[in-house]
Amino acid sequence: MPVSWSITEDLELAIKGASLGPPDALLTIVAPDGRSAALVIESRSTVSPRDVASVAAQLDAYRDKAEREGRVIGGAMVAAPFVSPTTRAQLEQRGLGWFDSTGNLRLRLDEPAVFLDRAGADRSGFRDPADRLLKSLRGPAAAKVVLELCETSLPVGVRELAERAQVGLGTSARVLELLDRETAVERGEDGAVTSVRKRVLVDRWTQDYRVTASNEVIATLDPRGLDHALKALPSVGSRVVVTGSAATRAYLPKGTTPVSPLVSLSLYAEDPIGLIGGLGLRKVERGMNVLVMRPYDVVVLARSRTVDGVRYAAPGQVVADLLTGPGRSGEEAEQLMTALESREQGWER
Numbered sequence: 001m002p003v004s005w006s007i008t009e010d011l012e013l014a015i016k017g018a019s020l021g022p023p024d025a026l027l028t029i030v031a032p033d034g035r036s037a038a039l040v041i042e043s044r045s046t047v048s049p050r051d052v053a054s055v056a057a058q059l060d061a062y063r064d065k066a067e068r069e070g071r072v073i074g075g076a077m078v079a080a081p082f083v084s085p086t087t088r089a090q091l092e093q094r095g096l097g098w099f100d101s102t103g104n105l106r107l108r109l110d111e112p113a114v115f116l117d118r119a120g121a122d123r124s125g126f127r128d129p130a131d132r133l134l135k136s137l138r139g140p141a142a143a144k145v146v147l148e149l150c151e152t153s154l155p156v157g158v159r160e161l162a163e164r165a166q167v168g169l170g171t172s173a174r175v176l177e178l179l180d181r182e183t184a185v186e187r188g189e190d191g192a193v194t195s196v197r198k199r200v201l202v203d204r205w206t207q208d209y210r211v212t213a214s215n216e217v218i219a220t221l222d223p224r225g226l227d228h229a230l231k232a233l234p235s236v237g238s239r240v241v242v243t244g245s246a247a248t249r250a251y252l253p254k255g256t257t258p259v260s261p262l263v264s265l266s267l268y269a270e271d272p273i274g275l276i277g278g279l280g281l282r283k284v285e286r287g288m289n290v291l292v293m294r295p296y297d298v299v300v301l302a303r304s305r306t307v308d309g310v311r312y313a314a315p316g317q318v319v320a321d322l323l324t325g326p327g328r329s330g331e332e333a334e335q336l337m338t339a340l341e342s343r344e345q346g347w348e349r
Helices: 049-068 085-093 140-151 158-165 169-181 198-205 226-235 244-251 272-279 315-323 329-341
Strands: 006-009 025-030 036-043 073-080 097-100 105-109 114-118 185-187 193-196 216-221 240-243 265-269 290-294 305-307 310-312
Touching: 036 049, 036 105, 049 073, 049 085, 049 169, 073 105, 085 097, 085 105, 085 198, 140 158, 140 169, 140 193, 140 198, 140 315, 158 169, 169 185, 198 315, 198 329, 216 272, 226 265, 226 272, 226 310, 240 244, 240 315, 244 265, 244 310, 244 315, 244 329, 265 272, 272 290, 315 329
Parallel strands: 036 073, 073 097, 240 310, 265 290
Antiparallel strands: 006 025, 025 036, 097 105, 105 114, 185 193, 216 290, 240 265, 305 310
8 A cells, every 4th residue: 555545453343242253353444535444354274265155244244243333344355375266256256355475465445445456376385284185177087077067967976977077986076075165066965966157167177277288289370271171170080179269159059249250270189190181281380270289188079069060179178278268268258158058057157
């Protein structure tokens, strides 16, 4: 804050009660013109998306009790060693701020007007040797579980999910535990998954997955243009799956105008070199219009869908590739997810 502003800690906390203890901190922020706002802070040793509802309820209780005592709370925030991107997104939805030791900070007050937004780390640098919970969805095994959850029928138990995704029982259990903490899935008393929040699921996956980093990528040029490459795909002998912008068009309702023009083609190929030769593509360092990728795992090919004779990556895979792609691919991902809402359960906001 500028030096003309002041921030003081209220050492005599007025928000007290038999069932509700005092907040961890109560700050008073004063603007140069004398306007002030109280900021209540809840401190946690750890905070996950699953904790956001209870944290918000506690902070709301502080606000309500303060108002009954004649004091207005201008803002509320959570302080923790680390606040993950998914947790931050859920705190933002509830109008709450945050601070963590890596430098992530969000503070918003309406009166006086304050908005501070600072980015720190997207991954925690703190490691508890006793904490053996899964922290990452990196790797083919986790991806198989994610893609299975995007399409599998529910409810599904841990063992059945492992069989459907073709992963070990331990992998299935640990990935589900992580996704439960991240509120991407809801589970029954028996541990079975009863619902999947697919937007949250894929968003969490893309914290560990990047289309150009997770796959082997070759930039190429089709001198005859994208139409030639697309029309020639069905005649190519090797297994090829379309993803990215072109795949979005296959899944959008008929008559829908894509949010951006098709300027490049992204392909997964079991045999990238054979595909390049079969289509007559040229390897280039600049000016590419066809991106050829050897997939991180054959699950990308196995889960493809055929539309008008062309194989396309599963919607969950396409969304992940768009969310981590360049240019306006993020907008294309949003358009695709909106289209999926109307026909596939779980893509709702």
